[in-house]
Amino acid sequence: MLLKLAAIVGCLAGLQLLYRVFKHVTSPLRSVPGPFLARFTDLWYFRALWKAKFEVVNKELHQKYGPIIRYGPNRYSFDDVTAAKTIYSHGTQFAKSDWYEAWSKPGVWNLFAERDITQHSKYRRQFQTEYSMSSLVEYEPFVDECAAVFDQRLQELSQCGLPVNMGHWMQCYAFDVIGCITFSKRLGFLDQGLDIGGVISAIENALVYSSLVGIYPFLHPYLFSFIGWLVGGGTGYVFAYTTQCMEEHQAAAQVMDVDEKPIPGRARDFISKFVAKHHRDPDVFTPEHIMEGCSNNMIAGSDTTAISLSAILYYLLKNPNTLAKLREEVKAAQLAAGTSSKDIPFKMSQAMPYLQAVIKEALRMHPATGLPIERVVPVGGATIAGRFFPQGSVVGVNTWIEHRNPRIFGEDANEFKPERWLSDDTEKVSFMNRHWMPFGLGSRTCIGRHISHLEISKLIPRLVRDYDFELAGDLDKNEWKTDNYWFVKPTNFSVRIIARKGS
């Protein structure tokens, strides 16, 4: 019996291989270079992604084969100055590829994973206001609260003198800030220094799951039944927590006025705003919207911010002159404002050009996402980087490739130089700006980018003003280690913390 079954499976696999070979030799894109196996099977990409270093592999492929390469039978990556604009510009009809299907519960929409362009733009409009620049003033008190608790922990850690995993602490900060902004409550990461409810590890496992299963999305509806077992209960914790907060808000005697303008200093969280929207239009803004909005914040907005914060600190520690210059700027800004407050107002941080250049440059050197951002060529096909791609081809630019392109950022593209953003050559700076894409580009650009900017701009000046950090382990001699499962996450960001005098 088993032998017969094996023979059938073997025959089917052989037939599929023959079909793939036939498809390849008849494809107009057969001359696009890339690894031999990647011509016939996505297993090549699966294996490469599994090894968690795809941003490096992607670069090597472009170095070996040129500006257009394949990394699967129907997957193409670009290292070209014009490609990102063609694929991601506002108004283009390049939808997200089916790789994104493994990023949502089967049959349930979420903003990040939605592939339908019309449906996505409808959802996006429903959420836009809460993430706008003008809403930031209402989230600022939450950031100050968490920064103060973080400060207490850093003081304690500095007293014990042992190296600490700064990547972990940045995650604790990012989770508690986003928890506060969303629910007005810290989940307790900073208070306990622990992975509350297993959320951090579950999100880490979910990243591995979704980035790998996304290559074979037809498996997702079957595998999803085992998601708790595969990734751990932490994502369930986020949903249960959100449900509990929703019930508390629904039961509240009064809901806020949706149309009331933001007032500086008054803290209003996401869930109050979402519940108020639901009360106004129960059929348009449903409980599903509240759940998706809140849980998306926790899941999409924590690791990304923590990785970016870690990258900024890491590059500052690797470049002591930059760190010294930044400290001078922070000191001068506080002197000019005549304040010795511990909190850094967001407005003040926006008036620190060097700080902004440091943030921009660190996110250029280490963007949080490290796989090609896949889109599908629309009906009629498209010419990308001078070559025609028929409809249905999956195309993408990896931010790590775009950000290290010497034709965009110069021959020193691999060096950390915040000064490049402060050049008098405004044309060059605006050209670089158009290719700076840590938050993606076009209609699918990150909806939470202003929030993460708020979190980052307020924390970094505070950290460098109040603490010295020494790279521990062998980090002073070597680069840090990272794993790439969509997010390129540091795994050994070990530092010693020393409180500075007067902090």
Ligand code: HEM
């Ligand atoms: C430094 C921090 C962050 C980085 C680097 C980042 C990066 C990104 C990127 C690259 C995308 C586009 C992905 C794609 O096209 O496939 C994206 C989308 C998204 N991000 Fe972020 N993100 C950050 C923070 C946040 C925060 C704080 C939130 C929520 C509060 C958030 C929520 C989202 C959502 C919901 C989407 C999907 C948007 C859409 O498709 O319309 N992100 N992010």
